[in-house]
Every structure is written in C-alpha cells, then in structure tokens.
Amino acid sequence: MKAFVVALTLFAVLAAQLAVAETPEEKGLAIAVEKDRRDNGFGDFTAEMTMVLRNRHGQESRREMRNKTLEVLDDGDKSLVIFDRPRDVKGTALLNITHKTGLDDQWLFLPALRRVKRISSANKSGSFMGSEFAYEDITSEEVEKYTYKWLRDEAFAGQECFVSERFPTYKNSGYTRQVVWIDKAEYRILKIDYYDRKNSLLKTVLHKEHKKYLDQYWYPDEMFMENRQTGKSTRLSWKKYNFRQGLTDGDFNKNSLKRVR
Amino acid sequence: MKPILPILILILVLFSPALAHEFSGEISAEARLFVNDALQPGQKDRSSSLKFQGEYTHQFEGGSVVNFVPFFRQDSADSRRTHFDLREMNFVWVKDDFELRLGVGKVFWGVAEFQHLVDVINQTDLVENLDSEDKLGQPMVNLSLARDWGTVDLFLLPYFRERTFPGEGGRLRFGQVVDTDDPVFESGARQWRQDWAVRYSHVIGDWDFGLYHFMGTNRDPSFIQGTDDEGKPAIFPFYETINQTGLDVSLVQGSMLWKLEGLHRAGQGDRDYVAWTGGFEYTFFGILDSGVDLGVIGEWLYDDRGSFALTPFENDVGTGLRMAFNDVQSTEFLLGWTQDVESPARLVFVEFSRRLGDNFKLNVETRLFLSQPENDFLFSVRDDDLIQLEIEYHF
Numbered sequence: 001m002k003a004f005v006v007a008l009t010l011f012a013v014l015a016a017q018l019a020v021a022e023t024p025e026e027k028g029l030a031i032a033v034e035k036d037r038r039d040n041g042f043g044d045f046t047a048e049m050t051m052v053l054r055n056r057h058g059q060e061s062r063r064e065m066r067n068k069t070l071e072v073l074d075d076g077d078k079s080l081v082i083f084d085r086p087r088d089v090k091g092t093a094l095l096n097i098t099h100k101t102g103l104d105d106q107w108l109f110l111p112a113l114r115r116v117k118r119i120s121s122a123n124k125s126g127s128f129m130g131s132e133f134a135y136e137d138i139t140s141e142e143v144e145k146y147t148y149k150w151l152r153d154e155a156f157a158g159q160e161c162f163v164s165e166r167f168p169t170y171k172n173s174g175y176t177r178q179v180v181w182i183d184k185a186e187y188r189i190l191k192i193d194y195y196d197r198k199n200s201l202l203k204t205v206l207h208k209e210h211k212k213y214l215d216q217y218w219y220p221d222e223m224f225m226e227n228r229q230t231g232k233s234t235r236l237s238w239k240k241y242n243f244r245q246g247l248t249d250g251d252f253n254k255n256s257l258k259r260v261r
Numbered sequence: 262m263k264p265i266l267p268i269l270i271l272i273l274v275l276f277s278p279a280l281a282h283e284f285s286g287e288i289s290a291e292a293r294l295f296v297n298d299a300l301q302p303g304q305k306d307r308s309s310s311l312k313f314q315g316e317y318t319h320q321f322e323g324g325s326v327v328n329f330v331p332f333f334r335q336d337s338a339d340s341r342r343t344h345f346d347l348r349e350m351n352f353v354w355v356k357d358d359f360e361l362r363l364g365v366g367k368v369f370w371g372v373a374e375f376q377h378l379v380d381v382i383n384q385t386d387l388v389e390n391l392d393s394e395d396k397l398g399q400p401m402v403n404l405s406l407a408r409d410w411g412t413v414d415l416f417l418l419p420y421f422r423e424r425t426f427p428g429e430g431g432r433l434r435f436g437q438v439v440d441t442d443d444p445v446f447e448s449g450a451r452q453w454r455q456d457w458a459v460r461y462s463h464v465i466g467d468w469d470f471g472l473y474h475f476m477g478t479n480r481d482p483s484f485i486q487g488t489d490d491e492g493k494p495a496i497f498p499f500y501e502t503i504n505q506t507g508l509d510v511s512l513v514q515g516s517m518l519w520k521l522e523g524l525h526r527a528g529q530g531d532r533d534y535v536a537w538t539g540g541f542e543y544t545f546f547g548i549l550d551s552g553v554d555l556g557v558i559g560e561w562l563y564d565d566r567g568s569f570a571l572t573p574f575e576n577d578v579g580t581g582l583r584m585a586f587n588d589v590q591s592t593e594f595l596l597g598w599t600q601d602v603e604s605p606a607r608l609v610f611v612e613f614s615r616r617l618g619d620n621f622k623l624n625v626e627t628r629l630f631l632s633q634p635e636n637d638f639l640f641s642v643r644d645d646d647l648i649q650l651e652i653e654y655h656f
C-alpha cells in the first residue's frame with residue numbers, strides 16, 4: 001500500500017513535470033493546431049474584397065475583387081479571385097489550388113485573349129496587385145506551413161493573447177519569421193509582425209472587426225497592412241461573406257476559370 | 262428556326278433571377294508612326310485610329326452566362342482597318358456535368374509566346390495587329406464535358422470567317438493588296454462548310470496538356486496569283502479544307518515553365534507538314550530585392566515546309582525578356598527577338614504598358630523588321646518598322 005502511494009506520488013510528480021516541461025515549440029504548435037481545429041469545417045464561402053493602396057504621400061488607389069473559396073479537408077484550400085477594378089484588368093482571374101506542403105497549382109485567366117495560362121506559384125513573396133500584401137499573406141493558413149515557438153502571453157487590443165513566432169517551412173518565402181498575436185478566448189489572429197530575409201521588421205498587419213459566421217467561425221472585416229520600411233499601406237476589407245454556397249471542385253478548374261465574369 | 266435562339270435567350274434573360282449584369286469596355290486612341298517611307302503607292306507613313314469595344318454580361322444564379330462583345334475601329338489610313346466585328350455573343354449554359362456554349366465566341370489554345378500555332382478555332386483579325394492575337398468572333402456550338410479523367414470539348418463551327426487583310430492605304434502587307442472580295446474556297450459550300458473540332462485536355466500534377474483534331478476550312482489561307490475582273494494582276498486568298506491534329510503541353514517546375522505546341526496539317530498544298538514551337542519561360546521573382554520580376558523566354562519555332570512556309574517562322578529562335586514591376590500602375594515591359602536560323606532575318610519588338618490613374622492605360626509598341634532577305638515571307642514589310650502609341654480608357 002505504502003509502496004503504491006509512493007509510486008502514485010512519483011508518477012504524479014513526473015506527470016506534472018512533463019506538463020510543465022512542454023517546450024515553447026510544443027506550446028506554439030499546440031496553439032496553431034487548436035486554431036486550425038476551430039477554423040475547420042466552414043465548407044465554402046464567397047466574399048467581396050476591396051483594397052485601398054496608400055503611398056507615403058497619401059495618394060490612394062483602389063482594387064476590387066471577388067473571392068470564392070472551397071475548403072479541402074486533407075489538403076490546402078482552393079480559391080478563385082476575380083478582378084473587377086482597376087477596369088483594365090477586369091475579368092482577369094486567378095485560380096489557386098493550395099497544398100499543405102509543396103508548391104501550389106496556379107492558373108491565370110487573361111480575358112483579352114480568353115487565354116488560361118499555367119503560372120509558376122514560386123512567387124510567394126511577390127506583391128499581390130501592387131499592394132503591401134504578398135501572395136503568401138493571403139493564401140490558405142495551414143499548420144504545416146510553419147514551425148512554431150510560443151514566446152509569451154500578453155494583452156493586446158484589450159484581449160489576452162498568446163504571442164508566438166512562426167517560421168515558414170515552404171521555399172521562397174520573403175520572411176525569416178513572423179510574430180503572431182492570437183487571442184486566448186477565440187483563437188483569432190489580431191496582429192502579425194513580418195520580418196524580412198535580413199530579419200528586420202518589414203510589415204505589420206492588424207486584423208480588425210472580427211465577426212462570427214455560422215455561429216462558430218470568426219473572420220475579420222478588415223486587414224490593415226503597413227510597410228514599416230517604406231510607409232506604404234494597404235487596407236483590405238472583406239464584405240458580403242456568404243458561407244456554404246454549395247461550391248464544388250467543378251467551380252475550381254480551368255473550365256470554370258474560362259467562364260468567370 | 263433561326264429566331265428561336267435569340268428569343269429563348271431573351272426570355273431567359275428577362276425572367277431569370279439575375280446574379281449580376283454589367284456593361285464595361287474600353288475606348289482607345291492609337292497612333293502609328295512608320296519610320297521609313299512607304300514602299301507601295303497609296304501607303305501612308307502615319308495613321309491614327311479610334312477603337313471601341315464593349316462587353317455586356319449577364320450572369321444567372323446557376324452560373325449560366327450571356328455576353329455580348331461588339332467591336333469597332335475607325336482608321337485614318339486604311340479603309341479596311343475601319344471595321345466592325347461581333348467579337349462575342351454567347352449563351353453559356355452551365356450544368357453540373359456539362360457546359361454548352363451557343364453563339365459567337367472566342368477560344369484560345371496553346372502555350373507558346375512568340376506565335377500561336379495551334380490556336381485554330383478563331384480567324385485572325387490581321388488588320389488589327391501583325392502579332393495575330395486579335396481574333397474575329399466565330400459562330401459555334403461548343404459542348405464541354407469536364408470529367409475526372411479530363412475534359413472533352415466538341416465544336417461545331419457552322420460558318421467560316423475570312424481573314425482580314427490590310428487595304429491600299431495600309432502598311433504591313435504584301436506588295437499587292439489581297440483581293441478579299443473574291444476568295445477561293447476548296448469546299449463547294451464556301452463559308453457555309455460545317456467544320457468541327459474535338460479536343461481532349463487534362464491536368465495531371467504539374468503537367469497541362471491538350472490534344473485536338475480539327476477538320477474544316479483552313480484559317481491560314483494559301484495565296485493564288487491571278488487577275489481581277491478588270492484584268493489587273495491580283496492576289497487571292499485560297500481557303501483549303503484541311504485535317505489538322507494539334508498538341509499543346511506545359512510543365513511547371515518551380516520558377517520554370519516548359520512549353521511545347523505542335524501540329525500536323527494535311528490538305529494545304531501538295532504534302533502534309535508538321536510545325537512546332539517549344540521552349541521555356543523562367544522567372545526571377547523579386548530581382549535585386551526589389552518587387553520586380555524578370556522573365557526570360559526562349560523558344561524554337563519550326564515549320565517543315567521550309568522556305569515554302571506561309572509564315573516567317575520556318576526555323577527561328579525567339580528570345581524574350583519580360584519585366585513586371587508589380588507596382589501600383591502595373592508597369593510591364595517586354596522585349597522580344599526572333600532570329601532566323603538560316604538567314605540574317607530578324608524581328609525585334611518592344612512592348613511597354615502602364616496604367617495612368619485608375620481608368621487609363623498607356624501602351625507603347627515598336628516592331629522592327631531587320632535584314633529581311635528577298636526570299637523571306639516578310640520581305641514586303643521590310644520598311645514597315647513602326648512605333649505605335651495607344652491610350653486606352655476603360656469603363
């Protein structure tokens with residue numbers, strides 16, 4: 001009996017130590033996995049996107065797009081972005097079939113020639129439509145795309161947050177690392193600091209005005225990206241979210257790309 | 262029988278819940294300056310023109326689409342370049358397991374950059390630009406079946422569109438003006454020969470490919486020397502009936518795109534022939550830590566008819582540099598050079614474009630025809646080096 005109690009005590013102490021001994025890497029990963037679990041199951045959505053690009057002198061330029069996204073459970077999501085403004089690129093569309101690991105598959109539809117062109121998706125760090133968002137900032141979030149390290153807990157924008165670093169595992173990223181603020185209550189990204197290849201702070205994005213959809217999924221209405229080195233910024237607004245529209249794989253192939261309007 | 266389709270479309274448009282309908286388009290002003298004096302009487306050294314192209318689209322909730330794309334150009338130098346065309350007037354019926362396209366449409370096939378060899382459905386609107394990227398609307402019925410194992414497209418092409426050729430006042434033409442009033446057809450049905458095409462295409466991983474067969478009136482005419490009604494020497498387009506099989510393949514590997522397109526054609530001239538264009542496009546993304554992408558293009562263009570080929574690209578190497586600045590104005594620059602392997606003939610072109618404000622766009626294009634020997638297909642345009650400026654207004 002006594003031996004049993006000693007053994008139990010020892011076991012409890014060890015278990016407690018194991019729990020305490022969760023490394024910052026394990027904790028960072030656990031946060032990302034939990035966030036991913038909460039984001040899973042939305043199915044599909046359509047939404048309208050507006051980007052306002054602003055340079056150092058305050059001059060503004062506007063972009064309008066429509067987005068269709070289909071969740072793929074065992075791989076990256078599929079998305080179709082159709083451009084409406086500026087008018088000279090109206091009807092241009094980008095089909096992106098993302099993968100959890102390896103390069104994504106991308107096709108571009110050029111309306112003047114009615115041509116669908118396979119394009120290289122290696123351009124992760126390139127500017128999206130001349131904005132401060134890079135392609136890698138707006139493609140589907142997957143746990144496998146980064147390794148993680150929890151840094152600390154702190155309050156941000158009035159909410160208790162986990163603050164973690166994440167390091168891209170995919171090739172051609174423009175970043176050495178990102179520092180991400182995720183609120184503890186709902187696991188929403190509130191802020192990301194992006195560090196460039198020289199490990200200097202390059203950009204900061206703030207996700208604002210989160211709304212809850214389907215009673216479960218939180219999406220921000222606005223993403224404000226500021227380049228900390230050039231002073232340029234881009235405000236990306238999401239409007240008219242419609243979930244579970246019954247989109248299928250057939251809405252995300254070369255044929256569907258040809259008939260987008 | 263004929264009015265049933267438009268009436269059906271009208272009924273559908275009026276009584277269907279519309280998802281979106283919209284009118285957009287562009288108006289553009291173009292100036293062309295030819296560096297050298299004209300070789301042929303009547304040709305002008307400069308021209309100006311205005312172009313209008315509109316697009317009305319109406320999308321139904323099920324994804325079906327109606328669209329209407331009228332085009333018109335008014336040109337100061339060449340009366341034949343002043344022309345109207347219905348680029349598109351389509352009804353696209355989209356169901357889960359098929360897509361049916363009825364009306365006048367536009368279809369692009371191919372992967373290469375220096376020429377569009379296998380692109381066969383639409384006729385080239387050659388008066389628009391020598392690069393043959395402008396196409397006339399093609400009447401068609403197209404049934405598209407997308408399946409797990411690939412996509413099959415069936416085309417019935419009930420009416421043939423003749424190629425446009427520059428007139429008396431236009432540059433970039435043969436020494437003689439092509440007599441487009443008296444085209445010669447191999448088929449007794451002339452323009453009403455019922456042409457067809459079938460194409461299988463698929464994507465497997467990093468590979469995209471398509472294979473088709475076309476049987477019908479050749480979009481690329483041969484030419485017949487003769488005399489016109491007044492007994493003057495003339496050159497007539499000769500549209501033969503051909504069988505053409507075409508293939509296009511692309512492979513993406515990281516920043517590299519490999520491309521190949523080729524065709525086998527029977528029925529034009531005395532013997533069958535093959536032609537192909539193949540090469541690569543490699544992009545250096547974000548060169549020198551800027552946001553600028555630099556693409557390097559290399560292609561080999563081959564036609565086994567050799568010096569009898571009705572194209573300048575019977576054995577040529579094309580090299581190109583493409584710069585995309587990825588700036589707010591979407592500035593782009595393209596330098597291209599095709600060099601004949603067996604002669605000094607070469608073509609050099611530069612294209613530059615940049616958005617001005619939100620609605621305007623500037624395009625600058627220059628084409629140089631260098632060292633064209635007398636037996637070259639482009640000998641007659643050897644002095645037609647040009648600079649073209651265009652301002653587009655998009656609405």
